[in-house]
Amino acid sequence: MRFSIYRFDPDKDDRPYMQDYDIVPEPADRMLLDALIRIKSVDDSLSLRRSCREGVCGSDGMNINGRNGLACITPLVGLREPVELRPLPGLPVIRDLIVDMTQFFRQYHSIKPYLINNDPPPETERLQSPADRAALDGLYECILCACCSTACPSFWWNPDKFVGPAGLLQAYRFLADSRDQATAERLDNLEDPYRLFRCHSIMNCVDACPKGLNPTGAIGKIKDMMVRRTV
Amino acid sequence: MKRIVTGAHYGLRDWLAQRVTAVIMTIFVLCLAGTLLVSPLPDYPAWKSLLGNQWMRIAFFLFLIGLFWHAWIGIRNILMDYVHATGIRLALQIGVIVSLLFYTVWSAEILWALGSA
Amino acid sequence: MPPPRPDVRNIVPPWITVYTKPLPVPPRGVQKLQTNRPTFLNLLKIRQPLPAVVSILHRISGVLLFFPGIPLLLYGLEMTLRSPEDYARFQSLAGSLPFRLVALLLLWCFLHHLCAGTRFLALDLHLGGALPQARLTSRVVLAAGITLTLLISSWILQ
Structure with missing residues (x-):
């Protein structure tokens, strides 16, 4: 699956950019968060918030293909590729998908x-x-x-x-x-x-x-x- | 220190006025459209006598007042959403108020210059 | 010979980074507060649902009705009521293409504003406030504005 993810590291980047990732989801990877964790195992510089991974803690809100939602309860099936992931709109970005709330x-x-x-x-x-x-x-x-x-x-x-x-x-x-x-x-x-x-x-x-x-x-x-x- | 002060203790009145004027205008427009549908205006005398009628004239003027009030709330809402420099917002709001007052005087002049039919 | 020590990196989940060395600490004087914070707000990349589209069209049509709608309305009213000659002049003006295009646009503005406004009034009365109904009514409002514009303009022209 192809992902296009908003990247910004305040220590290195002057401005944000989109980075593409190609990964093969394992059969157990059902939700978007599973894929993100797999991407993170390849590139651990990718930053995102997540905790309960079942839509209760509310940490992994992000803009998924133009719509806000929680990565942990968004099924991978049915996502249009490349899956464009950006931080929640309108809030200052601390790093990658993490915003200042x-x-x-x-x-x-x-x-x-x-x-x-x-x-x-x-x-x-x-x-x-x-x-x-x-x-x-x-x-x-x-x-x-x-x-x-x-x-x-x-x-x-x-x-x-x-x-x-x-x-x-x-x-x-x-x-x-x-x-x-x-x-x-x-x-x-x-x-x-x-x-x-x-x-x-x-x-x-x-x-x-x-x-x-x-x-x-x-x-x-x-x-x-x-x-x-x-x- | 940049402190945000909110709590102006108004807002409901304008919100309600916008809806009340909307309902009044809708009723007026539907009545007018119904009238025109039943008997379309063929010529100038018919058109003039329609608005020359005292009741119609008052109703039309009230419609226009409602329209201007409704427009003021709507345009101010837009300015509050998009224009963030207080000075510019105030200047634009004054411009809108002045233009609407001008329109009010103008509409009164148009309607009462007709003389009575 | 002692058994090999298990590598801690093999027993924690892959998404947890295990630092086997102390974290690198920037030298004093280099540490600073983050000041550069971009904001993602590219309106072309954020999908707007249909109710939002109907709402922004409500707003745009409202602005167009305020200007040039209101002055044109009053100007036309004055012209058609002043004298029979001005009335005839207005009628000939009304036959021109630019006039008809402007009138068509303002007619759509008015009808869309009316339909969308009626929908907002219904929402204020808690009618159609659930998401499926709100999506359906926004579709209906959009279609009704366009259909009524076509119907009324063809009725006037016939």
């Missing part, structure tokens, strides 16, 4: 991704009805791989101001949580022409999400909450 996580932290509840903690857990718990389905599963935010043009143009789909999905995850008490503060924090309203519902995030989540829908629900409290 600082901006992404800064936006994630800005929405206070934790439960805010000022009641004294009970003896056991803070309980939820099954219906309240079900409201969090499709929200809590996010693995923060950044595939969605780096597929979003609004995040490309304003990564410092727009929270981005990943951050906004998590914002709604806490807005939708029956145990959270900071609804008003959270909505205040998001009521901003840049932070929330750069989303123009083009749904690239939904298209990219390797976990099949729907950030655009969650953003729409945040807007619903704002409309309900204002109108």
Whole structure:
């Protein structure tokens, strides 16, 4: 199989370039990550992040033939050759396929991704009805791989101001949580022409999400909450 | 230190106004298109008397106001996305506002210069 | 004779690099913070799904409707309402090819903007927000804009 991979080594290269690799996958090599590990055994200067190799840790997000996805859950079968691999778009490249996620996580932290509840903690857990718990389905599963935010043009143009789909999905995850008490503060924090309203519902995030989540829908629900409290 | 300050506490109003004006304009355009489909305008007197009607004139003017408001929000969104130098963005936004105010006065002049039919 | 020591490189997976010597450390003064960081954002190499294409066309058509759409609309309105002579002049102008091409483009801009905008309103109401529906409706919107443009322009010309 032929691969064409984005290479950049800050110690040697002035600018990035594409390098071709030809490898013969072993029968056990099912996913793109298996092939990348095989390439790395030939050329150990190739750098990429990976850990769990089963789509849970969210480290190996990359741009695969023009689409963002996780290498570990992208089957080799069906990939158009040469398989073009590039780092996630719009984030500064540290080396090869490794990007600097600082901006992404800064936006994630800005929405206070934790439960805010000022009641004294009970003896056991803070309980939820099954219906309240079900409201969090499709929200809590996010693995923060950044595939969605780096597929979003609004995040490309304003990564410092727009929270981005990943951050906004998590914002709604806490807005939708029956145990959270900071609804008003959270909505205040998001009521901003840049932070929330750069989303123009083009749904690239939904298209990219390797976990099949729907950030655009969650953003729409945040807007619903704002409309309900204002109108 | 470069600190990013966000939290302007507005945005919903514009987002909602864009949608409300869109709905109003769509209804108006569909009604107008339906009217023209049923009875196409053959000549100048018919066309003039259509817009000379006081109600039609007001409706058309409100449509244009909605159009200009809608255009302002849309163009400002585009400027916010692509133009990152604050000074240039402000200058362009002022240009858009001035042109839309000019269009508002112009449309009032066109519609009310007709005299009443 | 002692048995040969197993080479550690044969027992760890191939993707882990085992350094048998200490890592080379650059001499003091040579170590520096990385400052040169490129960004990959080549829009020709990033595939845009159909809903994104419909959306950017919504934006482009909106800009064209703002300019030259609005001034042309007002200018045409003024001209057709001013006097019967100006009305006749507008009618003869409307027969020319450049006028028809501009009118066709603006008609498509308007119809695409209308159809795509209706789709966005539906999305705001959480209708068609799942990916398969969103893909389908973006296809429908794109086709509807072009079809309506052709239908209406041929109806006007007949």
